[in-house]
Amino acid sequence: MNAPLLAVENVGRRFGGFVALEGVTASFEPNKVTAIIGPNGAGKSTFFNVLSGVLPPSTGSIRFKGQDLTGTPQHRFVHLGIARSYQITNIFPDLSVHENVRVAAQAFRARYDIWTDRSRLPELDDKADAALAAVGLSQQRGATAKFLAHGQQRALEIAIALVAEPELLLLDEPTAGMGPEETKDMVALIEKLAADRTILLVEHKMKMILGLSDRILVLHHGRLIADGTPQHIQADSEVRRVYLGQNDGYA
Amino acid sequence: MTSQSSPLPVMAAAAARPAGLVATLTAWRVPLTILALCLLPWVLPSKALAVNVLIYGLIAVGYNLLFGYTGLLSFGHAAFFGAGAYATGIAIGQFGLPWFVAVALGVVFGGALAVVIGLLSIRTRGIYFSMVTLALSQLVYYAALQASSWTGGENGLRGFTVAKISLFGVAVDFLNPVAKYYVLMIFAALALWLVSRILNSPFGAAIEAIRENETRARACGYDVERTKLLSFTLSGLICALAGTMSALHLAIVPLDTLHYHTSGMIVMMTLLGGAGSFFGPFVGALAFLLMEDVISLWTSHWQIVVGSVFILFVLFLPKGIWGTALSWRAGR
Numbered sequence: 049m050n051a052p053l054l055a056v057e058n059v060g061r062r063f064g065g066f067v068a069l070e071g072v073t074a075s076f077e078p079n080k081v082t083a084i085i086g087p088n089g090a091g092k093s094t095f096f097n098v099l100s101g102v103l104p105p106s107t108g109s110i111r112f113k114g115q116d117l118t119g120t121p122q123h124r125f126v127h128l129g130i131a132r133s134y135q136i137t138n139i140f141p142d143l144s145v146h147e148n149v150r151v152a153a154q155a156f157r158a159r160y161d162i163w164t165d166r167s168r169l170p171e172l173d174d175k176a177d178a179a180l181a182a183v184g185l186s187q188q189r190g191a192t193a194k195f196l197a198h199g200q201q202r203a204l205e206i207a208i209a210l211v212a213e214p215e216l217l218l219l220d221e222p223t224a225g226m227g228p229e230e231t232k233d234m235v236a237l238i239e240k241l242a243a244d245r246t247i248l249l250v251e252h253k254m255k256m257i258l259g260l261s262d263r264i265l266v267l268h269h270g271r272l273i274a275d276g277t278p279q280h281i282q283a284d285s286e287v288r289r290v291y292l293g294q295n296d297g298y299a
Numbered sequence: 300m301t302s303q304s305s306p307l308p309v310m311a312a313a314a315a316r317p318a319g320l321v322a323t324l325t326a327w328r329v330p331l332t333i334l335a336l337c338l339l340p341w342v343l344p345s346k347a348l349a350v351n352v353l354i355y356g357l358i359a360v361g362y363n364l365l366f367g368y369t370g371l372l373s374f375g376h377a378a379f380f381g382a383g384a385y386a387t388g389i390a391i392g393q394f395g396l397p398w399f400v401a402v403a404l405g406v407v408f409g410g411a412l413a414v415v416i417g418l419l420s421i422r423t424r425g426i427y428f429s430m431v432t433l434a435l436s437q438l439v440y441y442a443a444l445q446a447s448s449w450t451g452g453e454n455g456l457r458g459f460t461v462a463k464i465s466l467f468g469v470a471v472d473f474l475n476p477v478a479k480y481y482v483l484m485i486f487a488a489l490a491l492w493l494v495s496r497i498l499n500s501p502f503g504a505a506i507e508a509i510r511e512n513e514t515r516a517r518a519c520g521y522d523v524e525r526t527k528l529l530s531f532t533l534s535g536l537i538c539a540l541a542g543t544m545s546a547l548h549l550a551i552v553p554l555d556t557l558h559y560h561t562s563g564m565i566v567m568m569t570l571l572g573g574a575g576s577f578f579g580p581f582v583g584a585l586a587f588l589l590m591e592d593v594i595s596l597w598t599s600h601w602q603i604v605v606g607s608v609f610i611l612f613v614l615f616l617p618k619g620i621w622g623t624a625l626s627w628r629a630g631r
Contacts, residue, residue: 100518126520138518140511151508155520158501160529166501208519 051114053078053246054099054216059108060270061094068094069270072108078215081238081247083257086267087290092250093135095267096220099248100132101125112216127156131214133205135221135250141194145185148193148204149176153211179211183237199230203237210241217241219249223256235260258282266290321629328577329495333488335581339480346476348592350483352585354545357487359568359580360494361537366566367574368498369530370510374429374562375416375436379535381557383409383542385443385450388552392459393449402486402543409539410532412439417531421524433559440557456552473547483544490537495577497533506530538565567609573622582621 052075061069069091076082084092097103099110101122110117112128120128140148153175158164180186183203188196193204202222209217222238223231235256241247242260251257257264257278264281266274274280274287281287324331340349358380365371387405390396396404420431443450450456461473464482471478497503505526508516517523546552555561564587572583587605594601616623 102518121522123517123520123522126518132518134514134518138512138515140508140515142511143507147504151504151516152519154501154504159505159521159526160502162497162500162502162533164501165499166504167499169501208515212520 052076053113055111056099057109057111059095059098059105059110061091061098061103062106067270069098069105069267072267072272074265074272074275076216076246076248078246079242079244080262081242081249081260082263082265083261084248084250084265084267085252085254085257089269090267091270092267093220094270096132096218096248096250100130100218126212126214129213129215130218131209131212131216132218133202133209133220133222135224137198137201137205139193139201139204139208141192143193144189145180145191145193145196145204146173146176146189149179149207149211152176152208153179156212175211176207179207182210182240183207184233199226199233202226202230202234206237206241214245216246216248219247221250221252223251223253231256319628321625324625325577329488329492332491332578332581333484335578336484336487337481340477343589344592346480348588350476350480350548351588352581353480353483353487354541354548355564355568355588356581356584357490357541357544358538358565359572359584360491360577361534361541362565363569363574363576363580364494364497364506364537365530365534366569367576367579368503368510369506369527369534370513371527371531372429372566373420373432373531373534374559374566375420375432375434376534376538376565377557377559377561378416378436378439379409379413379538380542380545380561380565381439381443381552382412383539384546384552384556385456385542386539387543387546388456388459389449391461392456398461398464398547402540402547405543405546406536406539409542410536413532413535413539414528417528417535421527421531433562436557436562437559440554440559443557444554450552450554453554455554456546457550459546460550461547479548483548486540486544490540494537498577502526502529567605569619570617571609571612571619573619573625576619576622576625579619579621583619586620 055075057073059069059072060067072095084095086092094103098105101117101120112130140151143151150172153172157169157172177186177189180189183206185200185203185207188200193201196204206222219238223234226234231253238247238260261278264276264278265272266281266287268290273290274284336353339352340346343349343352358376362376365373383405386408387401390401390404391398416432416435419435420428423431444452464471464473466482471482473479505521508519509521509523509526513523545556568583568587569580570583571586572581573579590605590608591601594604612619618626
C-alpha cells in the first residue's frame with residue numbers, strides 16, 4: 049500500500065449549533081477515484097469546502113503529503129497541489145475561454161508583476177492551450193466564457209483546475225445539470241484525468257459513480273457511515289436504508 | 300502590444316482583443332490619449348477648464364483602476380486626492396521645499412494613506428466596503444478641519460504659490476496657463492503610461508479576474524486581499540499625484556478637496572465616461588466639467604442638469620460615453 053496522499057483525521061465542522069460534519073476519518077491513496085455520496089444535507093459540500101480550504105475545520109486535522117493544512121489560507125491550497133471545481137459553475141464569465149485558463153496558470157508564475165506585458169508570457173498561453181485541449185475546448189478558445197453551453201462551461205471549470213497541475217482534484221458534482229450526452233462526455237473526461245491523478249468527487253448519479261469509482265464514502269448527517277469499494281457499498285444494508293433505496297437512478 | 304513571442308501570434312491577438320479600430324485604439328491608447336491632452340487647451344473654452352479636465356481626468360483614471368478594473372466601489376478617494384494636495388502645499392509653504400520634492404512627498408503621503416485606509420477597508424465587501432472608505436475619508440476631512448495650524452482649516456491651505464519652476468534646466472513661467480498646463484501634462488502622461496502598463500501586466504489580469512469572480516480567483520491561487528490592497532494603493536497613488544497637480548495649479552487647497560462631494564464627483568465622472576475602459580474616465584471628466592462650465596453660465600442650478608444626465612446614463616447607457624462608443628464600434 050502506498051503512503052496516503054491525503055489523510056483526514058477526526059474532522060468536524062460546526063455552524064453555530066449545527067453540526068455539519070463530525071468525526072470523519074479517512075485517508076486517500078494516490079491515483080484513485082473516490083466518490084463521496086449521501087443524501088442532501090449529508091455534509092458532502094462541507095467536507096469538500098474543508099478539504100479545499102474554503103472553510104477551516106472546527107475539529108480534527110487534514111494532512112496532505114504529510115503536511116498539516118490546519119490554518120493554511122485557501123489561496124495556498126492550489127499551490128500545494130489541491131484544486132477544485134464547484135457545484136455551481138464558477139468561471140470568469142466575461143473573459144475569453146483562453147483567458148479564463150491563462151489567468152489561472154498565471155497564479156503560479158506572476159501574481160504581482162506590474163511591469164511584464166502579459167502577452168509576452170507565451171509559456172502561460174501554451175499551458176492554457178494544453179489544458180483546453182485536455183477537456184476538448186480548443187475550438188472555443190476565443191469565445192467569451194458566458195456564451196458557452198452549460199456542459200462546456202463545466203469542462204472549462206475543470207480546465208481552470210487542471211492548469212494548476214494538481215495532484216488532488218476535487219470535483220463537486222461535475223455533471224450537475226447535464227443531459228445524458230454531456231454526462232457521457234464528462235465521465236470520459238474524468239476517466240482520462242484519473243489515469244495519473246487522485247480524484248475526489250461528489251455526485252448524485254449512482255450509475256455513473258459505480259462505474260467510475262475505485263472507492264465510495266457515504267456521509268449521512270455529517271458522519272461517515274460507510275467506506276469501501278462500489279460492490280461493498282451496494283451490499284451495505286445501512287447505506288441501502290439511508291440512501292440508495294431512495295434513489296430512482298439506482299436499480 | 301504585438302505578440303511576436305507567442306507561438307500563435309495571430310490566434311492570440313484575435314482571442315485577446317476585439318478586431319479592427321478598437322484593437323488599434325487599445326494598442327495605441329497612451330500616445331492617443333496624450334495627443335488628445337495636447338490638443339485639449341486649444342479646443343476647450345478656457346485654459347483653466349483644460350487644466351481641470353487634466354486633473355480630474357487623472358483622478359478618474361486612478362479611481363477606475365480600482366472601480367472599473369478591480370471591481371471595488373470606493374467612496375473615499377477624495378482622501379488621497381486631498382492628501383496629495385495638502386502634503387504638497389505644506390511641503391512648499393511651511394517647509395520651503397522645492398516643488399518637485401513637494402510633488403514626490405504628496406504622492407508618497409497620499410499613497411501611504413491609501414495603504415492605511417486600504418488595510419482597514421479591504422476585508423469588507425460590497426456596500427460595507429463603500430461605507431468604510433466613505434467613513435475613513437470623512438475622518439481625514441475632519442482631521443484636516445481640526446488641524447488648522449497645518450492645513451488652514453476651513454479657509455483652506457494658502458501661501459505656497461509656485462511662480463516659476465525649473466524643468467531640466469529650463470525656466471518655466473508657472474503663471475502662464477499654457478506653460479502650466481503642459482508641465483502638469485507631463486505628470487499626467489507618466490501616470491497614464493503607468494496605468495496602461497499595469498493593465499497590460501499579469502497583475503492587471505489578476506485584478507480583472509478578481510472583478511469577474513473573486514471566489515474563483517481565490518481558488519486559482521490568488522491572494523485576493525493582498526491583490527486588492529495593491530490595486531487600492533496604486534489607485535491612491537495616482538489620485539494623490541492628481542492632488543499635487545491640483546495644489547500646484549490652484550496655489551490653494553480648499554478644504555472641500557477632501558469632502559465626500561469630491562469622492563462622489565470622481566465616481567460620477569468615471570461612470571459617465573465608462574468604467575473599465577482606459578480613456579473613458581477622461582471623457583467622463585471632460586463631459587462633466589464641460590457641462591458644469593456651459594450650464595452654469597445660464598443657471599446656478601447646473602447640478603440638476605448634470606445629475607439628470609448622469610441618471611440617464613446609469614439607466615440606459617451603463618457603459619458610459621466611451622464604453623458605449625467602443626462596444627458600438629466593436630459591434631457587440
